[in-house]
Amino acid sequence: MLKKRFITLIIAAAFAVTGLTGCTFDGKQVIFTTGTMPGTVFRIGKLSCGRKTARVYLANYYNIYGKTGDICLWDQNLNVGRLETNIRKAAIDRLSVVYALNLYADENDVELTDQEESLVEKAAGTYYGSLSASDRKTLDVSESDIRDMYEKEALASKVYKKIVSRADDEVSDEEARVMDAVLITFESGDESDAEKAEKELKDGTDISIVAKEYSSDKKINVNICRSTYPAEICNAAFALDEKEYTSPVTTKDGIYIIYCVSKYDEEKSDENRQNIIDSRKQKVMDSIIEEQNRKDYSYIDETAWKEVSGKLGHSIDTDSFFKTLSDNISF
Numbered sequence: 001m002l003k004k005r006f007i008t009l010i011i012a013a014a015f016a017v018t019g020l021t022g023c024t025f026d027g028k029q030v031i032f033t034t035g036t037m038p039g040t041v042f043r044i045g046k047l048s049c050g051r052k053t054a055r056v057y058l059a060n061y062y063n064i065y066g067k068t069g070d071i072c073l074w075d076q077n078l079n080v081g082r083l084e085t086n087i088r089k090a091a092i093d094r095l096s097v098v099y100a101l102n103l104y105a106d107e108n109d110v111e112l113t114d115q116e117e118s119l120v121e122k123a124a125g126t127y128y129g130s131l132s133a134s135d136r137k138t139l140d141v142s143e144s145d146i147r148d149m150y151e152k153e154a155l156a157s158k159v160y161k162k163i164v165s166r167a168d169d170e171v172s173d174e175e176a177r178v179m180d181a182v183l184i185t186f187e188s189g190d191e192s193d194a195e196k197a198e199k200e201l202k203d204g205t206d207i208s209i210v211a212k213e214y215s216s217d218k219k220i221n222v223n224i225c226r227s228t229y230p231a232e233i234c235n236a237a238f239a240l241d242e243k244e245y246t247s248p249v250t251t252k253d254g255i256y257i258i259y260c261v262s263k264y265d266e267e268k269s270d271e272n273r274q275n276i277i278d279s280r281k282q283k284v285m286d287s288i289i290e291e292q293n294r295k296d297y298s299y300i301d302e303t304a305w306k307e308v309s310g311k312l313g314h315s316i317d318t319d320s321f322f323k324t325l326s327d328n329i330s331f
Contacts, residue, residue, distance in 0.1 A: 041308060042092070042300040044099045044292070053095070053149050054308045055139050056321060061091045062312075063319035088309050092300075100292045101156035110159050112151065116329060120150045123328035127321060135316050150325050161331040163288060164281040173264070176273035178225045179237055180262035182207050185217035186248070186255040194248035194255045201245055207259045216254075223265065224258070225272050233258065 041054045065087055105111070112120065124147035131139070186194045197214040201207065211220040224237050233256055236246045240260035249256045 039304075040301060041304045042096070042099075042298065044096065044298045045103045045295070047099045047102060049095055049099060051304060051308050052139065052141050052145050054091070054305065055312055056141060056146070056149060057091045057095055058088065058309055058312055059135075059139060059316040060319055060321040061087050063317065064322075065090070088305075092305065096298070097289070098152050098156040100289055101159040102152050103292060104163075104288060105155050105159045108159075110155070110162065112155055112158065116154060116158070117151070119329040120154050120325075121147055123325045124150050126328065127324040130320055130324070131318055135318050138312070138316055139318075149321075153322075153325055154329055154331075158331045160285070164284050171273045171276050173269070174238070175226065176269050176276060177238065178223050178265045178268035178272050179260065180265050180268075181222055181224050181237060182211050182220050182259040182261060183217070183222045183224075184211045184215045184220065184257040184259070186214065186257075187216050188252075188254050190216075190255060191248065194257065197257055198245075198248060201257070201259075207245070211259075221261075223268055225268075227272070227276070238263075 039050050040048045041051055042049050062084075066083070124143055127150075128136075128141075128143040128146050131141075184197055186197075193214055197210050200210050208220075224234060226234050229237075230251050230253070232249055232251045236249045237258045237260065240246065240258065240263070242260050242263055245259040246257055249258065
């Protein structure tokens with residue numbers, strides 16, 4: 001059960017540290033190679049990701065998502081092949097975003113300030129100092145290497161904050177609104193049953209009884225918001241006060257009578273508001289990555305990546321690469 005839970009959550013959690021979201025190497029933007037770029041795992045435009053960087057990211061991902069509390073999944077008698085595959089994918093996806101955003105920064109004159117560079121340098125010293133002698137040897141990194149990685153991470157976070165701020169416009173209560181309702185569903189063309197149901201409601205029959213008798217969909221207690229129901233349903237529903245109901249509403253999918261239980265579910269509306277903001281941010285990020293892919297071909301050396309992930313193993317203890325940076329600098 002524990003293994004299944006980690007496998008389910010791994011991709012969703014992969015970018016939770018900074019909020020960066022992943023992109024993948026696919027389609028015509030990617031040219032796969034086998035060993036033609038010595039020391040390089042992948043390239044996006046003019047930026048190359050070396051094996052040292054890949055090792056650091058992958059080692060931290062193994063320990064962040066392969067351990068929980070005192071339990072290490074790698075030490076259990078579990079089939080962790082799928083988990084490991086997902087972790088490797090999450091690591092390369094994150095790296096691809098970081099490098100794509102660094103290209104965007106270069107093309108749009110976004111730079112770290114002197115103060116931000118100083119904070120990055122401090123974070124690099126802290127993280128490098130936390131590595132054991134064994135980890136340093138296995139990762140084959142210097143403090144300067146870590147500083148270079150942190151500069152790219154920090155710059156990517158700064159760009160991310162800059163571009164997604166466009167999506168942070170206020171979401172109105174009406175746009176975010178989620179309504180608790182009873183929805184009576186009728187098949188298309190079943191106007192007669194809809195009229196009978198409406199008459200029973202007018203005669204004072206309880207909504208639950210009418211819904212149970214007439215609804216073709218057994219799910220009658222629903223949450224209505226503009227992202228989940230057609231405009232015809234939302235417009236009719238949102239015009240109701242509590243304990244009011246609509247006349248039959250016809251859509252291309254059927255006929256509905258909506259009964260308002262609660263005009264505004266505050267908790268669910270707050271969740272929906274955040275979902276709307278997150279969706280806007282994702283669309284902005286997707287457009288940036290799509291534009292980057294149109295301009296710059298990407299190359300991934302499958303042999304190099306398999307060699308890094310295959311030889312690294314799970315003997316490294318470090319898991320604080322991302323936390324150390326976020327503890328020292330935020331945007």
